[in-house]
Amino acid sequence: MALRDSSALRVIVYEGPGSDPLPERLATITALLERGHAVTRTGGDRPVAPADAAPTLVLGRFAQAPEFSGTTAEWRVRDITTLNSAQIADVVESTRAELGAARHGEWKPWFPVIDYDRCTNCMQCLSFCLFGVYGVDGERQIQVQNQDNCKTNCPACSRVCPEAAIMFPKYKAGPINGDIVSDADLQKEKMKVDISALLGGDVYSMLRLRSDKARSRFSKERDSDKALTERQKCLVKLAESGDIPPEVLMSLPSPEEIARRAEEAAAKARAALEPLG
Amino acid sequence: MSETAPHPRLLYCHCQYAQVVPKEVKAAVLEQLCQSGTAFEAVADLCEMAARRDPALKRLAGTGAVKIAACFPRAVKGLFHQADADLDPQSTEVLNMRTLAAGEVCARLFATDLAANVPTKASTKPENPAP
Ligand code: SF4
Numbered sequence: 001m002a003l004r005d006s007s008a009l010r011v012i013v014y015e016g017p018g019s020d021p022l023p024e025r026l027a028t029i030t031a032l033l034e035r036g037h038a039v040t041r042t043g044g045d046r047p048v049a050p051a052d053a054a055p056t057l058v059l060g061r062f063a064q065a066p067e068f069s070g071t072t073a074e075w076r077v078r079d080i081t082t083l084n085s086a087q088i089a090d091v092v093e094s095t096r097a098e099l100g101a102a103r104h105g106e107w108k109p110w111f112p113v114i115d116y117d118r119c120t121n122c123m124q125c126l127s128f129c130l131f132g133v134y135g136v137d138g139e140r141q142i143q144v145q146n147q148d149n150c151k152t153n154c155p156a157c158s159r160v161c162p163e164a165a166i167m168f169p170k171y172k173a174g175p176i177n178g179d180i181v182s183d184a185d186l187q188k189e190k191m192k193v194d195i196s197a198l199l200g201g202d203v204y205s206m207l208r209l210r211s212d213k214a215r216s217r218f219s220k221e222r223d224s225d226k227a228l229t230e231r232q233k234c235l236v237k238l239a240e241s242g243d244i245p246p247e248v249l250m251s252l253p254s255p256e257e258i259a260r261r262a263e264e265a266a267a268k269a270r271a272a273l274e275p276l277g
Numbered sequence: 278m279s280e281t282a283p284h285p286r287l288l289y290c291h292c293q294y295a296q297v298v299p300k301e302v303k304a305a306v307l308e309q310l311c312q313s314g315t316a317f318e319a320v321a322d323l324c325e326m327a328a329r330r331d332p333a334l335k336r337l338a339g340t341g342a343v344k345i346a347a348c349f350p351r352a353v354k355g356l357f358h359q360a361d362a363d364l365d366p367q368s369t370e371v372l373n374m375r376t377l378a379a380g381e382v383c384a385r386l387f388a389t390d391l392a393a394n395v396p397t398k399a400s401t402k403p404e405n406p407a408p
């Protein structure tokens with residue numbers, strides 16, 4: 001899936017002059033949220049967000065369909081007097097498709113979020129990630145650019161950030177989930193691993209192929225390579241800390257491909273850190 | 278850090294694509310919002326919207342005071358920033374449904390004052406830490 005700057009369908013549950021209150025308000029709004037829509041419920045004297053260019057559907061129990069003016073987007077108005085909450089959700093879903101609003105639910109939104117109050121732009125995360133999630137903007141500031149390349153449930157890059165500046169809001173524990181970073185956390189979060197030492201594809205490969213055969217072949221071929229053994233230790237440490245789920249290790253690309261991507265990421269990070277000139 | 282902000286907008290996040298917010302907390306908060314008779318915005322999953330850089334986040338972040346029932350303020354701030362829709366730290370209160378009880382979340386949502394609590398650079402990482 002390629003993520004684009006796409007807009008969710010805005011569903012306005014209109015309960016005001018000309019529209020009776022919804023008998024199944026909670027069930028209806030819950031059903032709409034479960035399908036991924038953004039809902040605005042009108043009422044009282046509290047303001048709601050203004051109209052914008054988002055595709056919008058107004059739902060109400062209208063005696064007479066109202067006129068809405070001053071809007072720039074594609075608007076639809078639908079009377080839901082005779083519909084139950086499940087039927088309303090179906091109507092909304094077909095309107096979403098018709099208006100070309102964003103689709104939902106095909107991807108678990110798992111991706112790093114940078115806390116720029118902490119980030120020092122050191123590029124460790126960019127060097128570390130093999131999947132091209134990170135990049136830099138025009139001012140060479142680190143950015144999350146390809147969120148959907150991120151490996152679901154893997155928060156490994158947050159472990160390599162020396163500032164504990166990388167959050168995964170859906171992670172189970174703090175500070176990675178966005179909880180306050182304490183000094184103790186900061187010490188713990190620093191894995192103090194040499195990033196370049198982690199980027200050997202053979203280590204990933206070994207972790208991926210955990211069979212005895214693979215292990216013995218690996219040790220025969222590589223035992224003499226001290227640097228590689230060091231990489232292996234570092235990566236095993238990361239994996240064992242419970243932060244790299246086995247599924248992620250199993251889905252890693254080939255060692256050659258990893259080596260290529262690691263070099264690419266390192267080059268990008270080096271370029272970003274070079275003085276502007 | 279409390280200031281008077283009459284009628285801040287209310288935004289509720291359903292955290293649809295993960296189980297990190299206790300189900301009973303989000304269900305109770307949404308139920309009370311629905312029963313309250315007041316206007317509010319609800320989104321399925323702020324994370325998913327931030328990942329898509331949904332322009333709706335600009336609509337939700339802009340135009341005045343807002344109280345957001347979601348998760349950790351630092352995460353919510355980062356998500357909006359990622360979508361190029363920065364929250365105003367002076368007029369945003371984030372209520373963390375991962376750590377607060379539903380009653381506590383609703384008490385703050387419906388309170389007339391706004392206790393701004395989005396972290397800023399100074400509060401996250403003081404440049405001159407106290408000796
Ligand atoms: S590793 Fe952390 S501090 Fe360094 S650029 Fe990445 S997010 Fe910023």
Ligand code: SF4
Nearest residue numbers: 169290292323324348
């Ligand atoms: S912002 Fe927080 S509450 Fe909302 S979807 Fe993301 S993790 Fe869940």
